[in-house]
Amino acid sequence: MQLDDLLQRYFATTDLSGVAPDTLSAGIEHCRVDLGLEEDRGKRFALWSFLHMLGSAPDLDVAFENEEDREAARNFMDLLAASEGDGAG
Secondary structure, eight states, rough: OOOOHHHHHHSSSSSSGGGOHHHHHHHHHHHHHHHHHOOHHHHHHHHHHHHHHHHHHOOOOOOOSSSSHHHHHHHHHHHHHHHHHHHHH
């Protein structure tokens, strides 16, 4: 899954800056439904990561049955938080 493809699929654009709040909300909801229906672990992780970056990911215990997937998600969150600190200045 490519970020541009996800943005296009859920928001009909690759630039979120011009997306109306209603469109953003609808796209996030559509993505959350797809996450709930997706059975492929890799695709589930990609959708959850996308939702996390949008501030709308479900809790790890809801999103992932497998502890390894939850741990990977925790690592992703840690890496993302660390990279946000590196970009300042």
